[in-house]
Amino acid sequence: MALELYLDLFSQPARSVYIFAKINNIKFDFKKITLFAGEQYGDEYGKINMMRKVPAMRDGEFYLAESIAIMMYLSEKFQTPDHWYPTDIQKRARVNEYLSWQHTAVRMHGTRVFWLRLMIPKMLGEEVPKDKMAAALEDLDGSLQLIEEKFLQDRPFIAGNDISLADLVAIVEIMQPVGSGLDVFEKRPKLSGWRNRVRAAIGPELFDEAHQIILSAQEMVKSMDGSTLQPFKPKILRLFL
Amino acid sequence: MPLELYLDLFSQPCRSVYIFAKKNNIPFDFKQTSLMLGDQHGEEFGKINMMRKVPAMRDGEFCLSESIAMMMYMVEKFKTPDHWYPADLQKRARVNEYLAWQHGEIRMHGSKMFWVNVMVPKIMGKEVPQDKRDDAVEDLNRSLKMIEEKFLQDKPFIAGDQISLADLVAIVEIVQPLAAGVDVFEGRPKLSAWKDRVRQKIGPELFDEAHKGVMGAMEVVKALDSSKLQGFKPRIQKMFF
Numbered sequence: 001m002a003l004e005l006y007l008d009l010f011s012q013p014a015r016s017v018y019i020f021a022k023i024n025n026i027k028f029d030f031k032k033i034t035l036f037a038g039e040q041y042g043d044e045y046g047k048i049n050m051m052r053k054v055p056a057m058r059d060g061e062f063y064l065a066e067s068i069a070i071m072m073y074l075s076e077k078f079q080t081p082d083h084w085y086p087t088d089i090q091k092r093a094r095v096n097e098y099l100s101w102q103h104t105a106v107r108m109h110g111t112r113v114f115w116l117r118l119m120i121p122k123m124l125g126e127e128v129p130k131d132k133m134a135a136a137l138e139d140l141d142g143s144l145q146l147i148e149e150k151f152l153q154d155r156p157f158i159a160g161n162d163i164s165l166a167d168l169v170a171i172v173e174i175m176q177p178v179g180s181g182l183d184v185f186e187k188r189p190k191l192s193g194w195r196n197r198v199r200a201a202i203g204p205e206l207f208d209e210a211h212q213i214i215l216s217a218q219e220m221v222k223s224m225d226g227s228t229l230q231p232f233k234p235k236i237l238r239l240f241l
Numbered sequence: 242m243p244l245e246l247y248l249d250l251f252s253q254p255c256r257s258v259y260i261f262a263k264k265n266n267i268p269f270d271f272k273q274t275s276l277m278l279g280d281q282h283g284e285e286f287g288k289i290n291m292m293r294k295v296p297a298m299r300d301g302e303f304c305l306s307e308s309i310a311m312m313m314y315m316v317e318k319f320k321t322p323d324h325w326y327p328a329d330l331q332k333r334a335r336v337n338e339y340l341a342w343q344h345g346e347i348r349m350h351g352s353k354m355f356w357v358n359v360m361v362p363k364i365m366g367k368e369v370p371q372d373k374r375d376d377a378v379e380d381l382n383r384s385l386k387m388i389e390e391k392f393l394q395d396k397p398f399i400a401g402d403q404i405s406l407a408d409l410v411a412i413v414e415i416v417q418p419l420a421a422g423v424d425v426f427e428g429r430p431k432l433s434a435w436k437d438r439v440r441q442k443i444g445p446e447l448f449d450e451a452h453k454g455v456m457g458a459m460e461v462v463k464a465l466d467s468s469k470l471q472g473f474k475p476r477i478q479k480m481f482f
Binding site: 135 | 313
């Protein structure tokens with residue numbers, strides 16, 4: 001029985017797991033969970049991941065949530081090339097430091113900007129107060145600045161000369177606000193240069209394929225049925241506004 | 242030159258690092274960094290950690306932030322007993338899964354209670370609006386429920402039979418709302434029993450010593466000159482108003 005990965009490529013952590021498995025030729029069954037159709041709330045999915053989030057993994061009888069835990073599991077089980085999660089103690093610490101920091105920094109702020117710019121006004125028909133939008137953009141800006149000034153500095157990748165899990169987890173999060181039409185790379189040549197290196201290291205076809213859905217989010221929202229999200233409106237507004 | 246750990250035991254991640262180092266007899270210099278006094282904004286500390294957060298570590302020329310990265314570094318460097326971060330693939334995955342999940346859940350929601358009950362009334366001279374208070378309590382309850390129902394279930398510790406980094410990181414966060422007068426253990430016998438086991442494994446003297454400061458935090462804050470705390474206002478404004 002092959003590994004099962006429960007994914008929706010709208011989701012940043014689902015993209016990092018997808019890219020990691022594909023680039024390392026890890027065989028898996030792609031189990032699509034369409035978040036905007038509420039599939040994560042189904043009975044079956046509750047048995048896979050009671051937290052009702054993606055990504056999730058099933059390896060035989062072993063179930064696992066959290067993209068970072070999943071990728072660390074895959075890197076160990078399939079003995080992926082060292083650079084993804086280096087054994088060198090200091091390089092690994094740099095990767096761990098980024099992976100830990102990003103949860104409540106770029107991940108949180110990028111997600112919020114995506115919802116405030118696109119999903120809340122376009123799908124839920126709810127206007128976003130200017131001060132909330134400004135605050136969200138300011139927070140995202142702060143995170144991107146830290147990525148450039150602390151995590152990258154003058155290195156090609158976060159851990160040094162080679163791409164690692166840190167860059168993979170970083171890039172999928174940074175692409176999320178891009179999906180809402182915000183060009184985060186404009187006026188950030190260092191970040192832009194790093195993005196190009198990451199895309200080249202992953203492989204442009206795989207990178208573009210993984211990001212096709214999020215980059216067509218603005219188009220999709222035009223034709224999406226907003227009523228499927230209405231039941232979640234109070235929860236969404238509370239989370240992001 | 243021994244390890245330097247920059248700590249303020251009011252801070253949850255500082256407590257986990259402190260307990261971990263002491264429990265494993267790792268020699269270190271305790272560098273007191275008082276958050277309420279603004280030590281994190283000093284020039285010297287900025288060179289250790291430009292993100293100006295605690296805990297931070299200096300090992301010779303190598304500086305590191307993020308408690309989880311620091312503890313994983315110490316696990317590797319000092320070859321601590323296996324149970325802290327098991328080599329077994331599935332046990333380690335369970336630990337990683339908890340460590341990833343907790344950032345945006347129990348850590349965030351547990352921290353908030355101190356702001357709601359202590360910092361905001363002191364600094365703003367008024368209470369957090371009722372609806373935001375209710376939301377904060379609801380979020381905390383949801384996180385605690387997830388810990389009992391998904392991460393613990395019927396196991397003595399998160400990864401199984403033995404204490405690991407997951408339990409250590411969990412306990413310091415769960416105790417934080419206690420410092421704000423919220424008894425998270427009331428009506429939660431499973432969580433309470435787990436807490437007792439964790440305290441026993443860590444050692445009651447070390448556990449109590451590490452938590453002594455934060456348990457008196459409410460009194461300390463009440464006695465502070467609120468004009469000196471005005472620097473927290475923008476953050477409070479963003480969080481609650």
